[in-house]
Amino acid sequence: MNLKSLALIATVGTLMSQTAIAQEGGLVVYNPAGDAGELIIDGFREKYPGISISAINAGVGELFTRMAAEKDNPQGDVVLCASSEAFLANPDLFEPYESPELPNFESDVVAADHSFYGCSMPLQAFIVNTNLMSEDQYPRTWADLAAPELEGKLVLANPSLSGSAYAQLAQILQLYGWDVAEKVMKNARFTTSSQSVFQDVGRGETEVGVTGEVNIKTMMDEGYPVTAIYPEDGTGLRFDASAIIAGGPNPDNAKLFLDYANSKEAHELIVSTNRRSVRKDVAPPEGLMPTSEVPTFPYDDNLAASNRDENLAKFDELFAQ
Amino acid sequence: MPPATRRRLNIAPYVAGGVTIFVLVAFLLYPIGTTMLNSFAPAGEAFNVLNATLENFSRFFTSSMYQQALLNTIFIGVMVTVLATAVAVPAAYFVARVQIPFKPLILSLSIIPLISPPFIGAYSWVVLFGRSGIVSQYLNQWFGIQMPPVYGYFGVILSMVLSNFTYVFLFVQGALTAVDPHLEESARVMGASRWRVLRTVVLPLAIPPMLAGAMIVLIEALGEFGAPAVLGGEMYVLSTLMYFQIHGFFNLNAASAIALVNVLITLGAILFLIRVNKKRRFVTVGSTTRRAALQTGRGIRIVANCYVWGLLALALLPQLVVVFTSFAEKWPGTLWPTQYGWGNYQYVFSRVVEPLQNSLILAAVATVACVIFGTLTGYVAERKTFFGKWALDLTIMLPFILPGIVTGVALLVTYNSGPIALTGTALIIVIGYFVRRIAYIYRSVVAAVTQIDLKMEEASTVAGATWGTTMRKVTIPLIAPGILAGAIIVFTTLISEMSTTVMLYSARWKTISIAIYERLETQEISAAAAIGSITILVTLILVLTATRVIGKSMSELFS
Structure with a gap:
């Protein structure tokens, strides 16, 4: 393969002299992170005007399907801020890389082989319509979602829909097991459009939903x-991650880009879009609770991932009843 | 079949046939066939004889959620098809046979429901009829009426009927306009009442195009994801399950398996329709070049106007909501927006020009390709008898039945590497569009050719014209209205094509639907609505011009 040998030569070149970094050529970024990704791409473009960078914007599902289909001749170089579950499900698509930014990351948000690096933290929270519910009625715990008073007042995304949606179910299961989960299921309408969850609560169709905090914060600001x-x-505590696509057309620029995406500067851009950064030295968005104060529990995402098929099969079975 | 004519060797049919077969095999049969075969392989693997498995289908036998989704899909498909046909046929008759003003405008407006920006189109029904929707709130305030919930079967079927009836409407309208008026006049002369003529002459003639349109409605209804996702509540359909497999499980093989079940349902419907169609063979387009007289009675004109405009108003509601939303600078969950202005348009302007240009170019090229190959294959399929005709039918329908993302992935895998590498080019998007839409032209041409008197072509051949000349001078002018209706539909639906594009587009060839999608990803719904409104407006102008210009030259062809 021509590209591979080129890549090899380039890698050897880089190793021989750290300063010999390509600052021209192209770069294709797969961006499922909306405005956060757009800002990082713009920031990179400003820093390296010689590199012509282009982006493919789509959802995580579409981009990972695309990467799998392109495996024999990858068209993209980097994927930016996609949910960590997607990486765990597609382990062989990415290239390990030692980023100089590595020391600034906690080890639990970087892949063991350094094939992906944490980006933002899509924490799941309850979104409540304040017109439809008074403060004393707000659910305060996952267990509250199972209360009979919430029947017909709860909208959730079907856990088969995305990594975030499954994480919600997995959290309830790890905390309380199927007993509570079943009661939550009785209360909730499971939509198949993740947009609908917060749109429906925001527009007053439903009282309560569970969604990423960024969606709630954006709506509150509006x-x-x-x-x-x-x-x-x-x-x-979940995270999104970025990675270099194995065998991509511009491996040197991909490294340059990942270094930038991992930098403090880029993570501050992420924060400016109401997302929480995984970097400890970057403050959370204004108006969001500091990460250290957010009540968390030791969510085991590996356990969640390994039980996924079994849990979802059980969910489907209960759902159909 | 007429006796074979032994005259000078004519290579035109063979060239045309050869090219058509190449296109069908290279762009349709091979990529999509291999992807379909993969539905018999485990997740992430390519099919070979050793790894063959039925695992991807097993859930249809074991999971009641799958079985329920299958039943929902069939129920919704049948309901939407029947209802869409039932509302479309009277409208088509009125437009074709009653004197009402603004016909080109009516035809162009009827196209607009086909351009439904993803998510916002379906969500418009929530904005209007949801629990806190505008209409629901006022009905409640003024009359104390509590609207039933819009979620579930009712909302899904309503929104799908209104966004799909156009297929039947346009096809039937075209056919009724082209029907030989002698047939009706003879019936009248022989003493049949108007009602009897309508029942025994006119409506039966509308059946082939009606079935062609109904077939498209059925397939659209079977494949629709947006409306059930937004309005279905917990009523899931097969496309929901496909979406789960792709987005939640990254398992394209399992998605293909579900798609294959969808294909089987459609195959059953195709066979059923072909049987129905076989029993009815009419020659309706003869040598006359005169159009049927329009009814001018006052009563019928009032009824026709009310019906047609009422239907259009309902069908255009979601689009009106989209346009309205585009002027809302702030609409934070209140009944009405709190601030109006052009801000969204200023904001999206720089993001619109290039994608719109790209969409127009890609859609236009793909439409031309569909017209050429769709006409050829449709003509051959209807006029010639050959072995495996049903296979041709199915091959052309296949990518149309399959969800766009499956077709997109099929092309991506096939043309991503190897001898023909097309990824990142405009060509691969055009091919994707072509294979997904050729069925529209094919179906409408088959329906149109059924109605043409074979004698007219024979007369041309006997007079010494070659096959090519006969096609050009006789056949194509006669089926032109059918082709035009198909072409307009193809072009319009391609402008907002989303699911194949998202797999195949490159930064250079970003389309308008991707631009809308990007704004939705960043929660800028009003900005997405502004792009959607621009798209609707541009498409409306183009279609209106096309119907006027081509429509005029077409009536000249007939005079």
Whole structure:
């Protein structure tokens, strides 16, 4: 393969002299992270005007399907801020890389082989419509979602829909098991559009939903009658991650880009879009509770991942009843 | 079949046939066939004889969620098809046969429901009829009426009927306009009442195009994801399960398996329709070039106007909500927006021009390709008898039945590497569009050719014209209305094509649907609505011009 030998030569070159970094050529970024990704791409473009960078913007599902289909001749170089569950499900698509930013990351947000690096933290919280519910009625814990008073007042995304949606179910299961989960299922309408969850609560179709905190914060800033409730029994610490696509057309620029995406500067851009950074030295977005104060519980994402098929099969079975 | 004519060797049919077969095999049969075969392979693997498994299908036998989704899909598909046909046929008759003003405008407006920006189109029904929706709130305030929930079967079927009836409407309208008026006049002369003529002459003639349209409605209804996702509540359909497999499990093989079940349902419907169609063979387009007289009675004109405009108003509601939303600078969950203005348009302007240009170019090229190959294959399929005709039918319908993302992945895998590498080019998007839409032209041409008197072509051949000349001078002008209706539908639906594009687009060839999608990803719904509104407006202008210009030259062809 021509590209591979080129890549090899380039890698050897880089090893021989750290300063010989390509600052021209192209770069293709797969961006499922919306505005956060767009800001990072713009920041990189400003820093390296010689590199012509282009982005493919789509959802995590579409981009990972695309990467799998392109495996024999990858068209993208980097994937930016996709949910960690997606990486765990597609382990062989990415290239390990020692980023100089590595020391600034906690080890639990970087892959053991350094094939992906944490980006933002899509914490799941309750979104409550403040017009439809008074404060004393707000659910405060995952267990509260199972209360009979919430019947018909709860909208959730079907856990088969995405990594985030499954994480919600997995958190309830790890905290309380199927007993509570079953009661939550009885209360909730499981939609198949993750947009619908917060849109429905924001527009007053439903009282309560569970979604990523960024969606709630964005709506609050726009003046929607909603508020964010962090479950007191703890939300799981999840993260999004970025990685270099193995065999991509511009491996040197990909490294340059990942270094930038891992930098403090880029993580501050992420924060400016209401997302929480995984870097400890970057403050959370204004108006969001500091990460250290958010009640968390030791969410085991490996356990969640290994039980996934079994849990979802059981969910489907209960759902159909 | 007429006796074979032994005259000078004519290579035109063979060239046309050869090219068509190449296109069908290279772009349709091979990529999609291999992807379909993969549904018999475990997740992430390519099919070979050794790893063959039925694992991906097992849930249809074991999971009641799958079985329920299958039943929902069939129920919704049948309901939407029947209802869409039932509302479309009277409208088509009125537009074709009653004197009502603004016909080109009516035809163009009827296309607009086909451009439904993803998510916001379906969500418009929630904005109007949801629990806190505008209409629901006012009905409640003024009359104390509590609207039933819009979620579930009712909302899904309503929104799908109104966004899909156009297929039947356009096809039937085209056919009724082209029907030989002698048939009706003879019936009238022989003393049949108007009602009897309508029942025994006119409506039966509308059946082939009606079935062609109904087939498309059925397939669209079977494959629809957006409306059930937003309005279905917990009513899941097969496309929901496919979405789970792709987005939640990254398992394309399992998604293909579900798609294959969808294909089987459609195959059953195709066979059923072909049987129904076989029993009815009419020659309706003869040598006359005169159009049927329009009814001018006052009563029928009032009824026709009310019906047609009422239907259009309902069908255009979601689009009106989209346009309205685009002017809302702030709409934070209140009944009405709290601030109006052009801000969204200023914001999206720089993001619109290039994608719109790209969409227009890609859609136009793909439409031309569909017209050429769709007409050829449709003509051959209807006029010639050959072995494996049903296979041709199915091959052309296959990518149309399959969800766009499956077709997109099939092309991506096939043309990503190897001798023909097309990823990142405009060509691969055009091919994707072509294979997904050729069925529209094919179906409408088959329906149109059924109605043409074979004698007219024979007369041309006997007079010494070659096959090519006969096609050009006789056949194509006669089926032109059918082709035009198909072409307009193809072009319009391609402008907002999303699910194949998202697999195949590159930064250079970003389309308008991707631009909308990007704004939705960043929660900028009003900005997405602004791009959607621009798309609707541009498409409306283009289609209106096309119907006027081509429509005029078409009526000249007939005079």
